[in-house]
Amino acid sequence: xxxxxxxxxxxxxxxxxxxxxxxxxxxxxxxxxxxxxxxxxxxxxxxxxxxxxxxxxxxxxxxxxxxxxxxxxxxxxxxxxxxxxxxxxxxxxxxxxxxxxxxxxxxxxxxxxxxxxxxxxxxxxxxxxxxxxxxxxxxxxxxxxxxxxxxxxxxxxxxxxxxxxxxxxxxxxxxxxxxxxxxxxxxxxxxxxxxxxxxxxxxxxxxxxxxxxxxxxxxxxxxxxxxxxxxxxxxxxxxxxxxxxxxxxxxxxxxxxxxxxxxxxxxxxxxxxxxxxxxxxxxxxxxxxxxxxxxxxxxxxxxxxxxxxxxxxxxxxxxxxxxxxxxxxxxx
Amino acid sequence: xxxxxxxxxxxxxxxxxxxxxxxxxxxxxxxxxxxxxxxxxxxxxxxxxxxxxxxxxxxxxxxxxxxxxxxxxxxxxxxxxxxxxxxxxxxxxxxxxxxxxxxxxxxxxxxxxxxxxxxxxxxxxxxxxxxxxxxxxxxxxxxxxxxxxxxxxxxxxxxxxxxxxxxxxxxxxxxxxxxxxxxxxxxxxxxxxxxxxxxxxxxxxxxxxxxxxxxxxxxxxxxxxxxxxxxxxxxxxxxxxxxxxxxxxxxxxxxxxxxxxxxxxxxxxxxxxxxxxxxxxxxxxxxxxxxxxxxxxxxxxxxxxxxxxxxxxxxxxxxxxxxxxxxxxxxxxxxx
Numbered sequence: 107x108x109x110x111x112x113x114x115x116x117x118x119x120x121x122x123x124x125x126x127x128x129x130x131x132x133x134x135x136x137x138x139x140x141x142x143x144x145x146x147x148x149x150x151x152x153x154x155x156x157x158x159x160x161x162x163x164x165x166x167x168x169x170x171x172x173x174x175x176x177x178x179x180x181x182x183x184x185x186x187x188x189x190x191x192x193x194x195x196x197x198x199x200x201x202x203x204x205x206x207x208x209x210x211x212x213x214x215x216x217x218x219x220x221x222x223x224x225x226x227x228x229x230x231x232x233x234x235x236x237x238x239x240x241x242x243x244x245x246x247x248x249x250x251x252x253x254x255x256x257x258x259x260x261x262x263x264x265x266x267x268x269x270x271x272x273x274x275x276x277x278x279x280x281x282x283x284x285x286x287x288x289x290x291x292x293x294x295x296x297x298x299x300x301x302x303x304x305x306x307x308x309x310x311x312x313x314x315x316x317x318x319x320x321x322x323x324x325x326x327x328x329x330x331x332x333x334x335x336x337x338x339x340x341x342x343x344x345x346x347x348x349x350x351x352x353x354x355x356x357x358x359x360x361x362x363x364x365x366x367x368x369x370x371x372x373x374x375x376x377x378x379x380x381x382x383x384x385x386x387x388x389x390x391x392x393x394x395x396x397x398x399x400x401x402x403x404x405x406x407x408x409x410x411x412x413x414x415x416x417x418x419x420x421x422x423x424x425x426x427x428x429x430x431x432x433x434x435x436x437x438x
Numbered sequence: 439x440x441x442x443x444x445x446x447x448x449x450x451x452x453x454x455x456x457x458x459x460x461x462x463x464x465x466x467x468x469x470x471x472x473x474x475x476x477x478x479x480x481x482x483x484x485x486x487x488x489x490x491x492x493x494x495x496x497x498x499x500x501x502x503x504x505x506x507x508x509x510x511x512x513x514x515x516x517x518x519x520x521x522x523x524x525x526x527x528x529x530x531x532x533x534x535x536x537x538x539x540x541x542x543x544x545x546x547x548x549x550x551x552x553x554x555x556x557x558x559x560x561x562x563x564x565x566x567x568x569x570x571x572x573x574x575x576x577x578x579x580x581x582x583x584x585x586x587x588x589x590x591x592x593x594x595x596x597x598x599x600x601x602x603x604x605x606x607x608x609x610x611x612x613x614x615x616x617x618x619x620x621x622x623x624x625x626x627x628x629x630x631x632x633x634x635x636x637x638x639x640x641x642x643x644x645x646x647x648x649x650x651x652x653x654x655x656x657x658x659x660x661x662x663x664x665x666x667x668x669x670x671x672x673x674x675x676x677x678x679x680x681x682x683x684x685x686x687x688x689x690x691x692x693x694x695x696x697x698x699x700x701x702x703x704x705x706x707x708x709x710x711x712x713x714x715x716x717x718x719x720x721x722x723x724x725x726x727x728x729x730x731x732x733x734x735x736x737x738x739x740x741x742x743x744x745x746x747x748x749x750x751x752x753x754x755x756x757x758x759x760x761x762x763x764x765x766x767x768x769x770x771x772x773x774x
Contacts, residue, residue, distance in 0.1 A: 233572035265746035289625035386590035
């Protein structure tokens with residue numbers, strides 16, 4: 107039902123630009139409230155789609171829902187093409203696909219998914235960590251190939267308790283990961299833009315030092331200019347041949363070429379990766395390694411949090427359209 | 439170094455001989471070396487003999503063994519026949535937490551002390567149980583297979599898993615391992631209930647007096663109890679029905695804690711949603727129907743298998759043996 111506060115002068119529901127894979131369930135929820143101009147469904151090139159949207163009757167869209175890491179980059183050209191746009195809602199926590207400075211310059215407000223699925227990402231990160239240390243998926247493959255009766259014992263894994271876990275980025279997600287791993291007896295270290303007085307974990311001002319004092323490195327930071335390839339060759343060297351790395355942020359947080367080389371050459375012990383530099387492409391060398399765990403960017407959602415995301419996204423749109431503050435604004 | 443109290447000096451003044459120890463377990467090189475430094479080891483698996491012949495020979499040896507190390511959950515049963523064959527035995531040390539392979543009543547009757555692995559494995563088993571739970575709920579291994587088969591570019595997103603936070607987890611058996619599982623899952627926002635022989639006043643989790651009721655109020659059932667007469671098939675057809683079609687079961691106890699045939703039927707018919715299993719009724723046999731199921735995670739009894747707990751187990755087992763041979767109380771006795 108369209109929010110009456112958000113209805114346009116024409117009485118029609120407001121137009122919303124939609125940049126997300128078709129078939130997403132919130133597509134349906136959006137269509138109940140708004141006129142949805144769906145980029146991927148249009149099949150048109152972006153400039154054509156934006157021009158058509160700008161000319162949409164009775165009114166051009168004032169808000170857009172933009173998928174994280176997806177179909178469109180919201181930059182100056184995008185915003186020039188659609189001057190009616192005053193609000194962007196990202197369906198991710200990440201907003202690396204949005205030029206925040208340009209938006210701020212034009213007074214375009216930006217909302218993200220807030221903490222809606224932070225717990226799910228944290229849970230998945232811990233699941234990846236346990237899987238790599240305890241070889242769960244590798245042991246699964248061993249059983250499914252019928253090797254247990256033939257080859258007997260499976261190689262030993264490594265204990266979690268006492269392991270030093272270095273978290274890069276102690277935001278919502280990083281903090282939830284830390285809390286979970288403490289329950290397993292892990293020792294938490296972290297790097298963040300600034301030290302956090304409210305936590306007792308040991309702070310490292312740079313990622314290289316964090317890596318040299320960690321057994322496990324967990325990448326839990328946003329992707330931006332400073333954090334592109336924050337895990338590079340030096341950091342991998344510092345992590346060392348017994349070290350493992352877990353990435354649930356963005357593929358580009360890690361120099362993927364260097365990571366694959368380091369794994370190939372045994373310069374680190376293993377990796378749990380939910381994200382890759384060029385999804386859905388996964389470097390072929392990884393597909394045959396037993397000491398890596400690879401998931402298809404599935405840390406993000408569960409059935410439960412997807413419906414929470416839908417509610418929150420609609421909440422942000424309705425707040426904007428009725429002149430209220432966004433629920434989960436992203437400040438530049 | 440051999441414990442002086444344990445060595446027996448010979449009349450001729452030769453260096454004291456090491457006490458004889460029956461070893462009925464495969465051990466790695468460092469464990470074997472540590473044992474040979476302290477004991478005169480009669481090694482069953484190295485002997486290549488059938489067990490009855492091996493035991494008979496040990497029973498009539500000049501300095502027959504007073505203690506034995508016996509592996510847990512294997513083919514060897516320490517029963518009346520075993521104890522009859524080696525009457526010199528006064529102490530059995532199990533390298534498992536479980537002692538379902540040992541007839542505790544027979545041992546008690548004969549005054550044979552029994553020790554187990556105590557808490558040596560508990561954290562590792564708890565960690566593995568949580569790993570299995572996350573894997574089943576969040577489909578980690580299934581998504582892994584999807585990626586490795588090259589399906590991500592072709593089929594797009596993998597189906598969504600289910601959130602941990604708020605899930606009601608019912609733990610069957612709140613001993614060392616069950617308690618550590620509970621503590622870990624609380625950090626994920628799970629809600630813990632349990633069934634145990636007796637309710638435990640020291641914990642704040644909800645106690646449910648029978649497993650059927652526990653299952654009907656749980657989204658996830660975790661089997662963390664010992665295997666004995668009462669707990670054999672404690673998870674049976676009724677309990678699986680009560681768990682229901684959205685329910686998941688995790689087993690890090692013993693295969694026989696669950697009626698495996700009923701479990702497979704329930705999975706095939708969609709009467710429960712999934713399972714994470716580290717143990718099976720007839721290891722290393724895994725029912726082949728499970729191999730085609732994407733909602734099942736199977737590991738080959740590795741919950742105890744970390745290199746750290748292997749070395750802890752070695753130290754702990756030797757600790758129990760040295761206590762026994764020097765007349766001190768066992769570190770981790772198993773009482774009836």
